[in-house]
Amino acid sequence: MSIHLHHIERDGAVDDEEALEQFQRGWATYQKVIDHNALSHREVAAVLRENVSALSDPIEFLDIACGDAGQMAWALANGQIRRYRGIDLSQSALQLAVKNLERVPFDVDLYHSDFVAELTARRHASDVSWCGLSIHHLTTANKHTLLQALQETTSRFLMIYEPIMRDGESLESYLDRFERKNKAAWTFLDPAEWDEVFHHISTCDLPESPRGWMELGRDAGFSDVRELFVDQNGLYGLYRYDR
């Protein structure tokens, strides 16, 4: 099977350049968070695997902000994947993705580009689209525009895993709650690494309430919208939007 890495040159700044720079500096720290399953990546990959393997015909799979695609070989192993497309702005993450996907039994195309530009231009039709922890950097209006584009270009379903606030909770209270739940528990990070993670979250993250994430899907035209999983701290939710 083939793996292609496409570099896409485009004019203009990306929506969340600051978020990207911080992420690139903090890749090793983020990897620790994943390795300790602090954001429930394992449970989420299991739900994705179950949903994809339930489809009996071959599919085109789109991974939005794929990062290093670290869990995709496992999550997609039981599915009938015809082609995997991943989009990410981080060249170093995509180089890791090439390694992580080198043995998968399907074709892989990786796009070094801004997912907002790629998707709003409707450049990537797929059967199943997936986004882990990345749409929440966008404003509510921009999330709506993105989901609308995905509704038009995704033939089966979209799944997203993103931060959630309680109904009526302010961003400030959400951040307090995040800090209270995680600061003492994430002993695998040293204080500087925690500060780096929390700085990123408190300057870049724009969570929605579960109701907000589901309304965004309905407003974008998806016919069926479901919550499939919430992490044990009530800070992240997994949503499925069916065409």
Ligand SMILES: C[S@@+](CC[C@H](N)C(=O)[O-])C[C@H]1O[C@@H](n2cnc3c(N)ncnc32)[C@H](O)[C@@H]1O
């Ligand atoms: C928190 S990581 C999530 C990685 C992976 N999806 C996961 O669930 O672990 C965010 C990823 O989004 C990428 N990213 C952020 N903004 C982006 C944009 N506008 N276009 C493409 N990738 C972007 C970053 O480079 C990074 O790999």
